Amino acid sequence: MVRPGLREWFAVGRVFANGNLLRNDDGLKLCQRFEAELADFTRSKHALALSSGTAGLICALQACGIGPGDEVLVPAYTWMATAGAVLLVGAVPVLVEINETLTIDVDDLSSKITARSRAVIPVHMINRACDMDRILEIARKNGLQVIEDASQAVGVLYKGRMCGTIGDIGVFSFNQHKNMTSGEGGAILTNDPHLFTRAMNAHDMGISYRTQSTGGNAPVFVGNNYRISEIQGAILRVQLSKLPGRLKKMRGRVRTLDRAFGDRGYLVAPQNDPDAAMGIAVTFDTEEEAIDFAKKRGVRRLFDNSKHVYTEWHAVLERRMAHSGLDPWGWAEISNGREINACPRTLDLLRRSCAVNLMAVAPFPFARILAKRLAA
Numbered sequence: 001m002v003r004p005g006l007r008e009w010f011a012v013g014r015v016f017a018n019g020n021l022l023r024n025d026d027g028l029k030l031c032q033r034f035e036a037e038l039a040d041f042t043r044s045k046h047a048l049a050l051s052s053g054t055a056g057l058i059c060a061l062q063a064c065g066i067g068p069g070d071e072v073l074v075p076a077y078t079w080m081a082t083a084g085a086v087l088l089v090g091a092v093p094v095l096v097e098i099n100e101t102l103t104i105d106v107d108d109l110s111s112k113i114t115a116r117s118r119a120v121i122p123v124h125m126i127n128r129a130c131d132m133d134r135i136l137e138i139a140r141k142n143g144l145q146v147i148e149d150a151s152q153a154v155g156v157l158y159k160g161r162m163c164g165t166i167g168d169i170g171v172f173s174f175n176q177h178k179n180m181t182s183g184e185g186g187a188i189l190t191n192d193p194h195l196f197t198r199a200m201n202a203h204d205m206g207i208s209y210r211t212q213s214t215g216g217n218a219p220v221f222v223g224n225n226y227r228i229s230e231i232q233g234a235i236l237r238v239q240l241s242k243l244p245g246r247l248k249k250m251r252g253r254v255r256t257l258d259r260a261f262g263d264r265g266y267l268v269a270p271q272n273d274p275d276a277a278m279g280i281a282v283t284f285d286t287e288e289e290a291i292d293f294a295k296k297r298g299v300r301r302l303f304d305n306s307k308h309v310y311t312e313w314h315a316v317l318e319r320r321m322a323h324s325g326l327d328p329w330g331w332a333e334i335s336n337g338r339e340i341n342a343c344p345r346t347l348d349l350l351r352r353s354c355a356v357n358l359m360a361v362a363p364f365p366f367a368r369i370l371a372k373r374l375a376a
């Protein structure tokens, strides 16, 4: 868990002294300045800060024009919000297996595309980049939009580009468990001005009060309020300045652990871009070995991680929305007989795999001690 420090405390104090806590693009402009800094850091043309990763996914889907009657391909291993956001805009998540990289399996992705498929959401889980080259190739061939869920991979690279900036539009989460945090928070990244305008519209019902351009002649539609406050803007600016140092330390830890686990003969889960590896996981031959390994401090078996496992998404699986008239499955004409959720290979991998929480297990300077303890 990332803990805020003294610098965040002072930054928030400055907002209190100013007295205007609401997003304010004329005063301290902290949200606006954070967005500019985030766009610069990610080398993305546009960045939009909003209240959570979930809000980011909803706005990204709305920006892409996804809605009733559409299918969206979602990996079976992700936080439930990825699938939930799809349903909240009226579309249906069709689950796709993961492979040994613990990210979306591109072969299974290809096999699940139908005439109704409109988008794919590759999720860069536990700081591990998806196979973006092949995903983009498949998406372009089949007319799918690519919405990257990089909630768990803020700052992680894939072949020199940052996760979240490779597809059409990408999403970060800044909740307390992520690489940087403001308690709750999120962001959208895109190079497409049209998608940016629509995302901005989706996240702010009263967009017209903002001084930023609404991006030309895109029609304004009914939005929501997913804005962040200047308090979050202040914290996020400090957190972003700390992120490169944090990522460097994480990368160092991954290398140390990778060597230690390799020496021990553990099967370290392969990465789609090994040079940029920022998260480490081990896959065992049997479930029992994984359960045993997970007893070590800072280690978690992926199957035991609650709503990251699709079989725990009860409301999704049982087709329960807030109102019975909201029926994404009916709108997409998905009969009860059509199986859109079964992903047995994903369950098998999650049962046998464990991830190491690089930030939780020991102070950063002691990576070698940590490695020894885990590999013992």
Ligand SMILES: Cc1ncc(COP(=O)(O)O)c(C=O)c1O
Pocket: 051, 052, 053, 054, 055, 078, 079, 081, 082, 123, 125, 149, 151, 152, 173, 174, 175, 184, 185, 186
């Ligand atoms: C992969 C993934 N997607 C989306 C989200 C949703 O982010 P938030 O909690 O900021 O709404 C999370 C949060 O844990 C996540 O891990």
